[in-house]
Amino acid sequence: MSFQELTQSELERYDRQILIPGWGLEGQKRLKNAKVAVVGVGGLGCPASLYLTAVGVGKIRIIDKEKFELSNLNRQILGYQTDLGRFKVHVAREKLKMLNPGVEVEPIVAEVTRDNVHEVVGDVDVVVDGMDNWRTRLVLNEYCVSHGIPFIHAAVSEMYGQITTIVAGNGPCLKCIFPRTPPEAEKTPVLGATPALLASLQVMEVVKLIIGIGEPLIGRMLFIDGRTMRFEEVRVEKREDCPVCGSKR
Numbered sequence: 001m002s003f004q005e006l007t008q009s010e011l012e013r014y015d016r017q018i019l020i021p022g023w024g025l026e027g028q029k030r031l032k033n034a035k036v037a038v039v040g041v042g043g044l045g046c047p048a049s050l051y052l053t054a055v056g057v058g059k060i061r062i063i064d065k066e067k068f069e070l071s072n073l074n075r076q077i078l079g080y081q082t083d084l085g086r087f088k089v090h091v092a093r094e095k096l097k098m099l100n101p102g103v104e105v106e107p108i109v110a111e112v113t114r115d116n117v118h119e120v121v122g123d124v125d126v127v128v129d130g131m132d133n134w135r136t137r138l139v140l141n142e143y144c145v146s147h148g149i150p151f152i153h154a155a156v157s158e159m160y161g162q163i164t165t166i167v168a169g170n171g172p173c174l175k176c177i178f179p180r181t182p183p184e185a186e187k188t189p190v191l192g193a194t195p196a197l198l199a200s201l202q203v204m205e206v207v208k209l210i211i212g213i214g215e216p217l218i219g220r221m222l223f224i225d226g227r228t229m230r231f232e233e234v235r236v237e238k239r240e241d242c243p244v245c246g247s248k249r
């Protein structure tokens with residue numbers, strides 16, 4: 001596909017962000033020509049895909065196998081009462097297109113597995129982690145590392161959250177940080193504002209990487225404690241013996 005220029009209405013729509021120092025028309029054109037996958041259209045994936053749509057990422061691939069249930073609606077803000085029983089990706093596409101018809105939204109009803117990750121996630125510029133389980137996250141981590149795709153990890157529980165940006169060859173991967181897979185929760189308690197906050201941070205990371213501004217959260221894990229409203233940054237290191245990205249595998 002050839003590099004697409006900005007239309008008059010896009011110049012107006014994105015006026016307030018094009019003004020951000022370092023962004024400019026060039027940055028906006030990069031976003032328009034970028035492709036981002038959001039894996040999981042839940043508490044993280046709903047607000048993440050909303051803000052990616054609003055900011056003008058050209059193509060957004062949204063992947064989720066589930067339908068909206070009543071217990072989703074406290075946090076999965078693309079799902080309304082009238083959407084119960086419908087596939088999340090189909091509902092999300094409708095809402096996102098209403099917000100910004102210029103953005104191409106590709107809905108995929110699937111669960112990402114080791115066998116289908118290549119086909120389902122495909123060739124994108126950035127992958128956003130909207131998952132609620134470590135099994136899939138680690139599949140995405142491996143896929144992104146082996147294809148050199150930046151992976152924006154986030155996870156939430158209650159009023160707690162964590163986020164880091166993984167860029168292969170330029171810091172640790174998720175397996176370096178969590179050599180032993182954390183336990184899977186059967187039912188995670190969560191206040192909707194927590195994934196909303198983390199998803200906003202994920203979108204900031206995506207935008208920074210695509211435009212090439214600021215300092216991405218590589219080699220740093222940001223822990224957020226909403227109960228005390230303390231944010232803490234922890235340095236995370238690459239392991240040379242990491243089975244996914246290490247040089248001494």
Ligand SMILES: [Zn+2]
Nearest residue numbers: 173176242245
């Ligand atoms: Zn690693």
